Amino acid sequence: MSDIYSEIILNHWKSPRNRGKIDDADVVIKDSNPLCGDEITMYMKFDDDKIKQVSFEGKGCAISQASASMLTEFVKGKSIDEIIKMNSNKVQKMLGVKLSATRLKCALLPLKSLKLGIYSYLGKKLAG
Amino acid sequence: MSDIYSEIILNHWKSPRNRGKIDDADVVIKDSNPLCGDEITMYMKFDDDKIKQVSFEGKGCAISQASASMLTEFVKGKSIDEIIKMNSNKVQKMLGVKLSATRLKCALLPLKSLKLGIYSYLGKKLAG
Amino acid sequence: MKKYRKDFPILKRKINGKRLVYLDSAATSQKPIQVINAIANFYKTFNANIHRSIHTLGEEATKAYEEAREAVASFINAEHKEEVIFVRNTTEALNIAAFGLRNIVKGKLLLTEMEHHSNLLPWQQLAKLKHLELDFISFDKDGYLDEPEEKLKGASVLAITQASNVLGTINPIKKITEKAKEYGTIVVVDGAQSVPHMPVDVQKLGIDMLAFSAHKMLGPTGIGVLYAKKELLEKMEPVMFGSEMIKEVSFTEATWNELPYKFEYGTPHIAGAVGFKAAIDYLQEVGMRNVRKHDERITTYALKRLKNIVSIIGPKKAEDRSGLIAFTMGDIHPHDIATILNEEGIAIRSGHHCAMPLHRKLGIQASARASFYLYTIKEDVDALVEGLKKVREVFER
């Protein structure tokens, strides 16, 4: 029917995983895509150099919401290094669809926020 | 040889009439053409509603200088009303050549200054 | 106005194998071949820098540039042609309006809650700079502006859009300028969505300043207009400095050139002016009354067909609206609507349309918007309706 709105994307959009707050998060980061207004807030808990728990809140299109849902599932338990190495190709593969440049920005917002959160965590750790 | 630089224009350019200061002028007015930088200063003495004496100083192209020279000759003794009614056609006729829009601005600078001077004189008279 | 479609080469394009259904004219209009050719012809036969220029090409280019100014002046019925300042776009026009008034404004600046960012931010910044109060005229649930009466008190400027790019509302400018005059308020009108779509007569409407863009009215990108009454322009200060806009310059001082050059800095978009004139000629050939009538007809039809599938934003009556309809579809994000429509060859806009505070007030984050122009046909609306049904199917399967 539609090339982009696959079963799996619609499934994550309808029943997002890891949606909600984490009350005792190590890092909370809010970001938005100025080109479209999509907003996301990421909550993260770390276990040394691993992500122990992650969740998100926010408004946005099906692409950004599904991307956030899939991403949070994917990164749980992964090491910081591994996540920092993730790029746009990886996200597209995860979503399983080919996106135009503009829609790719929607898909990448969650990863961008996640990385910002990690850098902020690393910064805090460094500062002691 | 050249359509624009007629004998008469070149003659006025080489031997300008009424060039110089009038020490006891009623009005001295300085004006310039911002589009080309030509400058002119007009000195005027009035006899009630007539121009008694008029002279000019300034730098500029042959067209504006010849126009100033011819104009000062032409207006001496003329009434203020008559001068205010002079328009661009009249100046072109006086010069005896057809000018492009840009060059016409050069030719009109002296008349423009003369009119400014007249208005300033009328203003002063009104103010008593 | 089907017969005009053949003048627009882009309408022959196929998108994803489908006929292009262009419903994004409020963002930018398409261009007729007459405009495209006028620009090419300028570059091919009389391209030169203007003013101060004595050679033939320079004279011709200057003449064409000034004829474009005259065409604009007569199009909006300005009293003097030097009241037309060529700028980059509506946004720049509104910035020059705001900052050009920096030594004149006092008391408060009055806006409306339906302004585009371009008619909000310059005034926000001016208010900060001059420590002035900002006040806003609100609008009701149907998208109609509330009575400005008491808010006008103490307002040195009212900045207001003539047609909202989200609600579609056409504001009663004449009524408002009449009131504003009682309070001595300068009325600055954002005409980005009105000048392209209806007859606008600045003198009849009592408008002090008007901003609009060529690219939304069949013209080229990179050129727009700030119209302002001569007395006002004379009191205003330039905002950008250099080149043509001076009379005398020394190392430490400068005096300004006469109007309109005082506000035009550097080499202008000469080809843009030439193309703009061709666009105005085209619109006048069609007739602005006919453009408006067509907009109203298409909008009436679209309102009727859309009202059962989507939630329409703004007034219910086509006669109070310009030729655009913004809407939402429940949970489905406007970006997703736009993406699916694009698969069907249909181009609409989605997002906050540079009106974030307006959307926030409506309690939504974004909307989808279909917008029309003289080349829009009923079949385009039909395609949109079919496309929206597909959107539902995708998200409800």
Added chain:
Amino acid sequence: MKKYRKDFPILKRKINGKRLVYLDSAATSQKPIQVINAIANFYKTFNANIHRSIHTLGEEATKAYEEAREAVASFINAEHKEEVIFVRNTTEALNIAAFGLRNIVKGKLLLTEMEHHSNLLPWQQLAKLKHLELDFISFDKDGYLDEPEEKLKGASVLAITQASNVLGTINPIKKITEKAKEYGTIVVVDGAQSVPHMPVDVQKLGIDMLAFSAHKMLGPTGIGVLYAKKELLEKMEPVMFGSEMIKEVSFTEATWNELPYKFEYGTPHIAGAVGFKAAIDYLQEVGMRNVRKHDERITTYALKRLKNIVSIIGPKKAEDRSGLIAFTMGDIHPHDIATILNEEGIAIRSGHHCAMPLHRKLGIQASARASFYLYTIKEDVDALVEGLKKVREVFER
């Protein structure tokens, strides 16, 4: 470079029955058919507004616009493409440079005595606004800049042209930026006459900011560039406000978008960017080294042929000059020279070339200027020489 002439349709024109001899490229260059067609093709096949746009036309237009930015960045070897801000022209670029620095400048602003009004007035105004001192580096009787050394002390900004549009002098930018670094001075370079005519590498030359216009380098009118180092742009404030340049907006507050959008307000000149890229592609095909070599060759020839008929302004050596020669002819006013040359089909410029204080310093009111580009041929110079002889005859008869 005769072979390139066929690409320029305008060169086939006749003026007053004579072959057009276009010697006014420093005011604006002519355009090759490749540029003209690129613009027309944009409007005919993928015209749309950019960014935030999800439909195919919008994606294509956005891609083309951003590719133009990349082309410019690589042309001047910018480190990051977001260091390239699209503006209206050089004049606007220099205004954004000056006023964008309003919260950073202190101490004194240093200029040179050979600046175009566009690189003088914004700094004059900024100095007034911030109560700063203005200082000037002088030049000697041959048109060479004096040593800036001691003047740099306490200067937060040095604004300097890379090539003078009157003297023709090419200033030693690398040497100057090296010295400026010792004093922590930000170097803002007016590249209007250099970027079109020679290889300019911002990193190698150590330039902090660079301004130039497309229309002087085979590109369309209405678009230019402000290049600035990223660290600088991040510290600078926007000068115009609205549309694309924001991140978040409420009725009373706004935050800015990321680079380069923070400085681009309203719908950009999209067709202009597309045409600009075509111009850069063309210049790169020719090779900027070859463009410079050709300029030098023509200038050498012209200096030799002109030196006995006119008084040449600026350096004697072609290698120190860009491709233009300003001159005077005794008592004969430059306007009169230009008028008579035009009767012969020859287009030159006359006047103060937006450099009034420079002319005053030279003790003249105006000058005549012939300027060259890649399509200029020896025969054009020969025609000029013959034309100037006629000028003498007219005024000496």
